[in-house]
Amino acid sequence: MAGRFIVLEGGEGAGKSTQARLLADWLAARGVASLATREPGGAPGAERIRALLLDPAAPLTPLAQTLLHVAARVEHVAETIHPALEAGIWVVCDRFMDSTRVYQGVAQGVDAGAIEALAAIVGMQPDLTIVLDVPVSVSRERSAARGRAADRYEAMDDAAHARIREGFLARAAAHPACYAVVDASPDVDAVFAALCAVVANRLG
Numbered sequence: 001m002a003g004r005f006i007v008l009e010g011g012e013g014a015g016k017s018t019q020a021r022l023l024a025d026w027l028a029a030r031g032v033a034s035l036a037t038r039e040p041g042g043a044p045g046a047e048r049i050r051a052l053l054l055d056p057a058a059p060l061t062p063l064a065q066t067l068l069h070v071a072a073r074v075e076h077v078a079e080t081i082h083p084a085l086e087a088g089i090w091v092v093c094d095r096f097m098d099s100t101r102v103y104q105g106v107a108q109g110v111d112a113g114a115i116e117a118l119a120a121i122v123g124m125q126p127d128l129t130i131v132l133d134v135p136v137s138v139s140r141e142r143s144a145a146r147g148r149a150a151d152r153y154e155a156m157d158d159a160a161h162a163r164i165r166e167g168f169l170a171r172a173a174a175h176p177a178c179y180a181v182v183d184a185s186p187d188v189d190a191v192f193a194a195l196c197a198v199v200a201n202r203l204g
Helices: 016-029 044-054 062-086 097-107 112-122 136-145 158-174 188-203
Strands: 005-009 034-038 090-094 128-133 179-183
Touching: 005 016, 005 097, 005 188, 016 034, 016 090, 016 188, 034 062, 044 062, 062 090, 062 097, 062 112, 097 112, 097 158, 128 158, 128 188, 136 158, 158 179, 179 188
Parallel strands: 005 090, 005 128, 034 090, 128 179
Antiparallel strands: none
16 A cells, blocks of 8 residues: 655745654654655755755755756655655655745745646645744744854745745645645644644544
8 A cells, every 4th residue: 555645835944854854753652664754855866955955055046946947856855755655655845846836936936837837746645734833933933043144045025935825825826625724833732633633533
């Protein structure tokens, strides 16, 4: 039996990386083979691209960012996601195609039609996308608490982060059958409990 593909989306500081690891461990504890992975990255070549994409000192136009994200995603799907799903492993991914739609499309103005053409090339659709939603003020507080220099996307202004939040919520509202929204403002344990409830309800 093929595995299931779960994607966690949302803005900066929503806790996607932490929750992806916790969810993969929760599935494994219930006898479900699972893998937590991330974007950009998740495969050797994609991780090299990630370093360039997140570096604020490397000037890249929004379209160039889009193409690099998709290039990394193609590697990620081919080298990590698709083989795992074929082996019956459930994949929990921190970001996927919607991040490109929202960050580069909604927030930075890259043509939506061009992004959808690239999505068709990637050709992979999640079984379930969960948007971890936080207000911009919470996003800022959590990003600052990390105690390191902001990356390219963390450094975007509040107006851009507001568009990003709205973009993810709009995606979820437009596709309720395969999306869910979880309030990620509470503590890690509370968010995790809500996340597990969504997965159990939607995917059994």
